[in-house]
Amino acid sequence: MISSKSSSEVGENLVRKEPAPTLELNDPTLLPGASFINNAPAPIRTSHDLKVHNPFNNAIVSRVTQASSTDVSHAIECANKAQRKWRNSSLQQRSSLLRKWHQLIKEARDDLARILTLENGKPLSEAHAEIDYSASFFLWNSQEALHSTSTSVVQTETCQAQVIHEPIGTVLAITPWNFPMAMLARKIAPAIAAGCAVIAKPASETPLSALALAEIGNRAGAPPGLFNVVVTNQNEEVVDQVMKADCIRMVTFTGSTVVGRSIAAKAAKRVLRTALELGGNAPFIVFDDADVKAAVDGLLKNKFRCSGQTCISANRVYVQDGIHDVFVTSAKESMERLVIGNGLDDGVQIGPLISQDAVKKVETHVNQALERGATRLLGGQPDGNLYPATLLIDVTDEMECSKAETFGPVVPVLKFTAESEAWERANQGEAGLAAYLYTTNLGCAMRGVRELKYGMVGVNSTSLSSPSTSFGGMRQSGIGREGGQLSLHEFSETKFSLLQFGA
The missing domain is CATH 3.40.309.10 (Aldehyde Dehydrogenase; Chain A, domain 2)
Known part of the structure; x- marks a missing residue:
């Protein structure tokens, strides 16, 4: 029992400690057993499994085959291929995908909450709330996607000026263990709405929620390579490999300030866009x-x-x-x-x-x-x-x-x-x-x-x-904002054009 008594013996937190059950889902196919690349579990190339533990009793609830360097290269190649097509997708296509994704998350709500509690430990009521919160980003961005390339036009008799928002390119999303579903949803929904492909690197403590989200995306009709999840505890090596790829144009990270500074320094070498939500x-x-x-x-x-x-x-x-x-x-x-x-x-x-x-x-x-x-x-x-x-x-x-x-x-x-x-x-x-x-x-x-x-x-x-408000910090707590009407701009490049068409 945990004692929470004061020196005067008043007050005690109630404690319930029973063995946690094994991972049991209504839909066991929701969880691939390896990194999810190009809409499929990665082939087993290594015998190194990542063990996912229940923090409550340290029991192993799942094993996931770790991504090899070859897997990471494959994810980069597939994301780049998907990016080239998705950047030209219609706004309605982006919106429809996100809306279907939202619907399937809600349908799998109980399984997703159970996965989250088993790998993270938070109470099931909180896990359900996180799943609902995560789903809301897909719904919100399905609506925002319809306005993502809005253009400002200034026209005279002989010229037309335009400001256009274009997809920034393939995005690396690095997420923490405390909100393994929500932090990823808050990044990938606006990225996909803006026309970007994503490679996600979830925390090694909690990869299951990310894998389930990728499987749901596949069922929702996401094109192969649009959303890839790389599972590994070789964090620095894998992040470095992805960030060096020519097709990567942005890194979005949620985590500690120390790690955020390191990522920003590496991104600066290639002048990559960074969005950092730090401590x-x-x-x-x-x-x-x-x-x-x-x-x-x-x-x-x-x-x-x-x-x-x-x-x-x-x-x-x-x-x-x-x-x-x-x-x-x-x-x-x-x-x-x-x-x-x-x-x-x-x-x-x-x-x-x-x-x-x-x-x-x-x-x-x-x-x-x-x-x-x-x-x-x-x-x-x-x-x-x-x-x-x-x-x-x-x-x-x-x-x-x-x-x-x-x-x-x-x-x-x-x-x-x-x-x-x-x-x-x-x-x-x-x-x-x-x-x-x-x-x-x-x-x-x-x-x-x-x-x-x-x-x-x-x-x-x-x-x-x-989803409708901007989340982010000042000073050493980060750069950029997630959520709200500006979130799609984080994943967009702004282009100005001037067309002269008359004398």
Whole structure:
């Protein structure tokens, strides 16, 4: 059992720990057993299998044959061939494909959610929500595809000027393990809508969702080579091989800032377009006049999704001193009721962390904070990859849990006094992805949106992402935007033409 007791023996996270079942799907053909290239599983060229583990109990739920260098070359060749044809596809053809893809994702919703929970560990309710969210990008972009080559025209008696948006070319998409379906859907749907072929390199921890998405694309009628998935744990070697290919014109990556910088440096050598969604260190600011219940509800919804392993998760909670004690008491009472365990079990709200390395990082942040004077009101020791919901007070800006992403179910609370202090402290560091503030003062809210150096600011809400809005960061948290009306432009080149036709 995981103990989440405070020093006064109040509060305990409920735990359910039962052996996770094996991978059982209504449609077993949804999962190819190897990289998916040119609308088919890659031939077995190596005996090296990638084992996919359930983070809850470390059981092997699937084995996937790793891509060889020959497979990667084949993916590049097929994507290049598909790109040459797809760039000339009609807008209606692109829209119809994405709409059918959306429909088939919804039909396979239960299987896809089960796959996601087994390879990632998140609760099944969250997995279903991620599948719905992923599908929505195909539907949204099926509509946007009809306007992707919109042209601005300026005409005089003797000439016509045009601005045209053309497909940028074949795209390399590199995605993380925390949202293995959603992060890929958010990239490939607008890329295909814009007229681009895609080679995807999913995280080696969670390749199954990407493979299932590729199989569904095949069933939806995607032309061979339009969407290819390369599965490997030889991440750097494979990414380098793909990025050196002449046909690759863009790299889109979601992951850590350290890896993002490395990818950007390599892309610069070939002047490739990059779209980078990198790490965050989101401040969550609660003012004295805030609705405490709304703030606590928003915090829990945001913080414990995917067990705190999200780039927009509240990483440091600044609470104005006048409301601090009330807020902490309310947060503690709500956190005590959270259920931790196997993501497949009914009622579980917090699943396991992805690995023991992730657990050790969270432990390091918490232990360092305690050693430097923080007080743990709720929490305890991990059990395997299960880490209890943890509430810390007396936290300072100098502690590692304030300066860096913890990526776990830990809520560090810091006091502040003045509004200007909140903005200054929230802006510390290099990250600039997401920030949140709760206040009933309209002026304060508007100043926060202006003062916070973050690509996304939630005021009295933590629901920042949807297909219709732009997602992305400032400073060291990334380049470019995903979602919204600008998403297709990320995958397009802008061409200007001037036609002189009279004297």
